[in-house]
Amino acid sequence: MRFQTRVDIAIAEAEGNREFAPQGAADRHDTQAGAVTEGHKMGFVIRWVAAFALLAATFNPTPxxxxxxxxxxxxxxxxxxxxxxxxxxxxxxxxxRATLRSIGGLGMTLVLALVAALLWVLYDYGILDLSNRDFTVWLGLLALSFVLGIGLSWSLVRRELSGQADVDDVED
Incomplete structure (x- = not known):
């Protein structure tokens, strides 16, 4: 039996139905699973570094x-x-825009609150010293870039956590 649409093929692959999937589709999916996961992690890192660069280019403690x-x-x-x-x-x-659309204002606040709580714990246990103003500014930039990186990469994060892809995430 041959499928007519990509949706039918994707459903057959997701259900592990190798009998009805096109020739080589299941093997292709199995061999690319690890690469896709690594690609998602690298995609998050790139988005996070770009957010940090944007914030640091705008303001940082250097001249x-x-x-x-x-x-x-x-x-x-x-x-x-x-x-x-x-x-x-x-x-x-x-x-x-991407961050507000993906996690919303409440999600942004929650991610920032989690980062702030982590920093508070590190400070409370004496691991983090906030007496240096420049270091504190860099830490703030790092925290804000993490919020923006999560917001832009939320589809990747959600896919890693739940194993479910968004409708926009269907790949050729």
Whole structure:
């Protein structure tokens, strides 16, 4: 029996019905399962690092950030200030829109609360020292980037936790 649609093939593969799946489909699925899992983990790391880079490019405790550069060069470099500001704004819109759509405001608050609670525990046990202002700013950037990374990667996280794919996640 031959299936006519990709949905029928995907259902047969998901149910482990090798008899009705196309030739080689079950074998292809079995061999790619580990690679897909590793790809999802790497996808999260890339999104998280990109979120951290976006936040750190905007502000960080070093002199190399957008906010300090704008304060020093606003009048002399106005066109470049506007261009780079718009590029950063596009990055924030992409991250915030995706995060709000995937986990919502409550989810963002919950992830941030979990990160804050973890930091509180580390501080309470003396593992974390918050006396250095620069370190505290970097820690805040790290926490916010984690929230944005989770938000942008929520489909990958949910798939890893539940084993269920979103409808948008069907691959060719």
């Amino acid at each position: 190399w950030n957008y906010v300090r550069w704008v304060r020093a060069e606003y009048s002399a470099q106005l066109p470049l200030v506007v261009l780079l500001g718009l590029i950063l704004l596009v990055g924030y819109i992409i991250y915030l």
